[in-house]
Amino acid sequence: MAQSMSPTQVIATSVRRLRTDYGWSAQRLADEMTAAGVKWDRMIVVNLEHGRRGTVDVAELLVLGRVFDVPPLSLLAPIGHDDVIEALPGQTMQPYDLWQWVTGKERPTWIASDSDGSRRWLDAVGTNIIYERWQDAEGSVLLAQRDVRRAEKIGDANRTQDARSRYFEALEVWAHVLTAIRRKGLVPPDFPDEWESEARDVGLLGEA
Missing domain, CATH: 1.20.1050 (Glutathione S-transferase Yfyf (Class Pi); Chain A, domain 2)
Structure with missing residues (x-):
């Protein structure tokens, strides 16, 4: 099983995957983010992708979805990839399970059915x-x-x-x-x- 990653690490992996697929440089992504209203520079992209940036806020996640033309949630819960996400402290999930929880499709195991x-x-x-x-x-x-x-x-x-x-x-x-x-x-x-x-x-x- 793959080593678990924090939500930010998963987003960073998704960003790097998409940026590479699109043939964009780090500067191009920074320019796209800035044009969409979130001021980024090349070093923000580099630091994020190399694990030197510890957080991605909600506004940034939404704008990343905008500039990549993908659902923002797919950056956090990339269904079809083998990422293991530590969605909560000490609680790991596969992307599909995280997607099901966040979208309300499936009740998480920690909520008892009669509670x-x-x-x-x-x-x-x-x-x-x-x-x-x-x-x-x-x-x-x-x-x-x-x-x-x-x-x-x-x-x-x-x-x-x-x-x-x-x-x-x-x-x-x-x-x-x-x-x-x-x-x-x-x-x-x-x-x-x-x-x-x-x-x-x-x-x-x-x-x-």
């Missing part, structure tokens, strides 16, 4: 699930809207009717998710005003 911690975990994960449902519902509405526009463009009345039927079916699912989010006192992502108006017009949402 208060488990209930808090499930409550937080429940919120994540609602927003995953939002993403699916939003995608369905967008696809249905596209089908309606295509059917209208070719002037096929039957196809247009079928497409609009699928659109309102997708809108109904989206409206249910929107209602669930608001009932929990949460803020939904941005969406076109017309969706809410149409959902109210056909009785899928109550009055604002």
Whole structure:
């Protein structure tokens, strides 16, 4: 098994791997970071990659994801690589396990299933699930809207009717998710005003 690394060491390894893959010099990465709003110089990159820089803050991690065009979490939990990460003091994880924990996909072993911690975990994960449902519902509405526009463009009345039927079916699912989010006192992502108006017009949402 590979020797365990701290989170910063894993990020440094990921940075060096990507920088090399992209054919970037240390100066090029520093320039990209600075242009994105985090002032780095060549020595910061060199010190990080050679273990002489002990931390990477959250803002830096996010901007690294931005300049490399990758999810920031993939720098900390590089799934598919054999890194062993000391995610917590004395607690090592494989990248996949760390990804599952950080994204709420799997309850960590230190939280007992019948504990208060488990209930808090499930409550937080429940919120994540609602927003995953939002993403699916939003995608369905967008696809249905596209089908309606295509059917209208070719002037096929039957196809247009079928497409609009699928659109309102997708809108109904989206409206249910929107209602669930608001009932929990949460803020939904941005969406076109017309969706809410149409959902109210056909009785899928109550009055604002």
